Every structure is written in C-alpha cells, then in structure tokens.
Amino acid sequence: MSIKTEATIEDLYLVEGKAELVDGEIVMMSPTGRGPNKVAGKIYVHLFEYTERSGRGEALTDSAAFVVNLPRRKSFSPDVAYHEPVPTADDGAKDMEFVQGAPMFAVEVRSKGDYGPKAEREIARKRAEYFAAGTLVVWDVDVLNDDVIRVYRSTEPTEPAIYRRGDAAEAEPAVPGWTFAVDILFSKRKP
Numbered sequence: 001m002s003i004k005t006e007a008t009i010e011d012l013y014l015v016e017g018k019a020e021l022v023d024g025e026i027v028m029m030s031p032t033g034r035g036p037n038k039v040a041g042k043i044y045v046h047l048f049e050y051t052e053r054s055g056r057g058e059a060l061t062d063s064a065a066f067v068v069n070l071p072r073r074k075s076f077s078p079d080v081a082y083h084e085p086v087p088t089a090d091d092g093a094k095d096m097e098f099v100q101g102a103p104m105f106a107v108e109v110r111s112k113g114d115y116g117p118k119a120e121r122e123i124a125r126k127r128a129e130y131f132a133a134g135t136l137v138v139w140d141v142d143v144l145n146d147d148v149i150r151v152y153r154s155t156e157p158t159e160p161a162i163y164r165r166g167d168a169a170e171a172e173p174a175v176p177g178w179t180f181a182v183d184i185l186f187s188k189r190k191p
Contacts, residue, residue, distance in 0.1 A: 009067055009098065012075060018063055021074035029077065032111045039143055039185050040079040040109045047082055050178045057084040057104070057175070065098040068133040076130065079141075080107035082175050102133035105174035109141045131157050136174040141185075148182050 006024030018029040032040075040062060047059040059082055066076045066083075081103035108126070113119065127138050131154040140150040140160070149169040150160035163169035165186065168179040 009074060012065060012098070018077050020065075020077050023072050030111075030113070032079075032109070035143065036079075036109045036111045039141060040107065042184050043107055043109075043139075043141070043180060044080045046180050046184065047080060047175070047178065050175065051082070054177070057082050060099070060103070066103050066133075067098045067100050068102050070129055070133055073129050073133070076102065076106065076133070078103060078106035079109045081105065082171070102130060102135045104135065105137045105139075105171045106130055106135050107139045107141060110144070114142075115144075127152055128157065137171045139169070139171065143185055148185065149180075 004024075007021055007026045009021065011026060012019060012021050015026055015028070020027050020029065044059055044061055051057050051059050059080065062077060062079045064077065064081060066078075066081065068074060068076060075098070082105040083099060083101070083103045085099070108123065114123065123140065127140070130138050131152075136154050138152045140152065142148060142150070146164055147162045148165065149163040149167075151163065151169060151171065152158075152160045153173075161169075163182050165182055167182050169182055170179050
C-alpha cells in the first residue's frame with residue numbers, strides 16, 4: 001500500500017515550466033500556441049504601460065505564481081495579472097518569491113484545448129476560485145468568438161460585460177482608469 005503525499009508550494013518552486021497547485025497535485029500547464037501567446041503579450045504590454053504611467057500596481061506575465069489558500073487550490077498562474085503589492089523593507093528578496101494572495105485582475109486567454117463543454121466547466125470553476133481567493137476581475141479572452149473579451153467581476157460573477165471589435169474593454173474596479181482597445185488583439189504589423 002502506498003501513501004500519496006500532497007504537493008506543497010515548496011514543490012511548486014522546483015517545477016520547470018508553468019504549473020499550478022490544485023487538489024494537492026502539481027498541474028502542469030501546457031505551452032500555448034503562437035496566437036494566444038501574442039494576445040496575452042499585447043494585453044501585458046498595455047497593462048505594463050498603464051502601471052508605468054500611473055505609478056500604480058504591477059503587471060505580471062504568465063509564469064508568475066500567486067499563492068492562495070483555498071480548499072482545493074493553492075496557486076494560480078494567469079496568462080496576465082495585475083496586483084498592487086504591499087511594500088516592505090525587504091522587497092529585493094521578496095521579489096524572488098511567489099506572490100502571496102490572489103491577483104486583483106487576472107487574464108485567461110483561451111488556447112486550443114479551451115473549447116467544449118468540459119473546458120467551459122473548468123474555466124467557470126477556475127473563475128469562481130479566483131473570486132473566492134479575492135480577485136476582483138477576471139477576463140476570459142477568446143479571439144475565435146465575436147464576444148472577444150468577457151469581463152467577469154466578483155460582484156457579478158456570472159454576468160460578464162462583453163467587449164467586441166471596436167470596443168474598449170476595462171477591468172474596473174481592479175485597474176482604475178485603464179482601458180484596452182479590443183482591436184489591438186487583431187492588429188498586424190505592417191511589413
């Protein structure tokens with residue numbers, strides 16, 4: 001008889017690649033395709049520019065881990081995130097650690113495997129876990145759908161605001177005053 005030990009946050013530090021700690025197990029997150037990666041990158045760049053201009057919070061990319069304490073989930077690793085860190089005297093060493101607590105704003109960009117009834121249930125469950133952990137706003141970004149960005153808020157977790165081409169999406173109240181033009185996701189560089 002073997003006894004299965006639950007993975008810990010310390011185990012998560014040893015993982016090479018993107019992963020989350022769910023149900024006591026390290027859940028590896030598969031690499032994404034070029035399209036979803038570019039979409040996440042465009043959102044990150046605009047969010048980063050906002051943090052630089054406003055002097056508020058910080059934008060983080062998809063390999064950042066957020067440690068939470070939910071019954072089944074102990075970490076998140078969104079495609080893009082925003083949070084407002086609490087400054088401490090030891091920020092240099094603390095920057096090497098995972099972020100404690102949920103992001104204020106999380107972006108999940110759909111990849112090839114994020115379609116179908118099972119995927120929809122998993123996405124909804126993860127979104128509910130974000131809210132249970134304290135996240136204020138979650139974006140569900142789907143460039144294959146006319147409803148490109150669905151903005152879910154902790155105050156209305158099942159009634160998203162919908163943003164399509166031509167719209168400017170927002171992440172209120174998590175990222176005050178920031179907007180993102182949906183058309184940027186579809187722009188192509190000129191040769």
